[in-house]
Amino acid sequence: MSVTSYSERPATGTDESDAISVPWSRPARKRRAVSSRVVSAVTILVVLAAWALSARLQLVSPVFLPSPAAVWTKFIVVINDGFVDATLLQHIIASLGRVFAALLAAIVIGVPVGLAIGISTVGRGIFDPLLEFLRPIPPLAYLPLVIIWFGIGEPSKILVIAIAMLAPVALSTASGVRGVSRERINAARSLGATRAQVVRHVILPSALPSILTGLRIALGAGWSTLVAAELVAATRGLGFMIQSAAQFLVTDVVVMGILVIATIAFVLEFIIRRIERQLVPWAGRE
Amino acid sequence: MPHLVLDPHLILDKVSVHYDGQAAPAVERVSIDVAKGDFVVLVGRSGCGKTSLLNVAAGLVEPVRGNARIGGTPITDPGPDRAVVFQNDALFPWLTARENVAFALRLRGVPQAERARRADELLALVKLGGAGDKRIWELSGGMRQRGGLARALAAEPEFLLLDEPLGALDALTRERMQTTLLDLWTAAQVGVLMVTHGIEEALVLATRIVVLAPGPGRVVRTFETGFSRRYASGEPIRGIKADPAFAAARGELTDAIFEGEAA
Secondary structure: OOHHHHHOOOOOOOOHHHHOOOOOOOOOOOOOOOOHHHHHHHHHHHHHHHHHHHHHOOOOOOOOOOOHHHHHHHHHHHHHOOEOOEOHHHHHHHHHHHHHHHHHHHHHHHHHHHHHHHHOHHHHHHHHHHHHHHOOOOHHHHHHHHHHHHOOOHHHHHHHHHHHHHHHHHHHHHHHHHOOOHHHHHHHHHOOOOHHHHHHHHHHHHHHHHHHHHHHHHHHHHHHOHHHHOOOOOOOOHHHHHHHHHHOOOHHHHHHHHHHHHHHHHHHHHHHHHHHHHHOOOOOOO | OHHHHHOOEEEEEEEEEOOOOOOOOOEEEEEEEEEOOOEEEEEEOOOOOHHHHHHHHHOOOOOOEEEEEEOOEEOOOOOOOEEEEOOOOOOOOOOEHHHHHHHHHHHOOOOHHHHHHHHHHHHHHOOOHHHOOOEHHHOOHHHHHHHHHHHHHHOOOOEEEEEOOOOOOOHHHHHHHHHHHHHHHHHHOOEEEEEOOOHHHHHHHOOEEEEEEOOOEEEEEEEEOOHHHHHHOOOOHHHHHHOHHHHHHHHHHHHHHOOOOOO
16 A cells, blocks of 8 residues: 555544455445355255155156155154164164274274374384375275175274274374474473373373364264175165165165265264364364 | 582583584574572574573583583483473463463372462462463463463472563563562572563563574673662562663663674
């Protein structure tokens, strides 16, 4: 801005709207902005309406796209009577059990690996290339190898999910560890903390927000490999349910299963965010 | 010499610091002697190696030549005999103010039963008595630095190393914290080595001011000053600052810092 424009400014400037008269500040709009939540809700309603309408008008065969009402009815039926020898709740419990077992394994392995990457150059040298190798491989690609090595039992299913979860957990932990403020560590050392005490009492808690973010991402990644993990020799689980339904062309169960998987993913995300706020209230407030 | 053990000095002896990958040394042949009861302040323009010297004393940076000793023993690692307080508080946000202080007590081996009581005493000493249950992120900048001081004192150090501890505070809080620092220095009977950018702050706090110049960091002048001792013996701080001698010292110190630099 030139000096002239400064001298031309009105001398009063006590009025609220004149208080900030820099050229890039626009006056506040009187019209209230629509919140993005409202837009989201409308979007979902529009999609549902389009779905219901196309089913009602029989634009596509119910084999390809069952009506929302049919899916809802099926939902109730599967809750009460089950599908392929298990109720919906039993399928959900089987799937959740696998995903949480895998999450536990990913934490037990991933957090120490992430610590090693973040703390020592040797650890970084060892684990970084391994994780970078593992990370981009789709679960369906390593599934055959897991089955050849570990058979078709429950451990294989958990392992497939755990592999997908390992990289997010380890890499988030590592980035959290690397982000710990030097001053915080040095202050603890100057108080007489040993190396182990610094890791336990300074580095781990400091990295906790980042670790929790990693768990959230891992849970999403693991949940999305569910169908792949339950491809082989499962008798229960949401992924298994969808595949069985697909083989018999029971499309309403397929659609219902997809919606259940999506809903559970949403709920898990919500729960973890609540846990984050409870456990690390200082994140973003330092 | 047994008296050295009873009254240890913190000594930087012809210390040179040269960081890897840098053409010039950050510090060249600087010697500083801090006795218990001294308040030595390092001032100088950016890049004069103030913080490097403090880190050598802390045991966080190893000098390429020369050495640092405390009571005749070479300094190789950080230790609770030289507690450090940094500019940005290094308190742990997952603990309360009391727990932060108790952490330092725990490292020193104070039994658990005593920790809370002792922590409260230390918090009261830094005028943070009512804030023991507060989380760190609920405290203002000045309160955090008070907490940092309490935690450092919990280590029962012989020396306090202060790295621009008031640098991030607003001017009014800073002024108040200066007298707090002097009160603590008097009460805790420690030697202090402090880095600051504030010329007036140096004059208020120091018993000795070491002026450093950059490229490479070296001592250009040393001032013995008496304003902090006058405060310690009861004179009000405003009266000291209004003393013409204070203004004169301020001019002299400013000249020394910017000596050789185009005005």
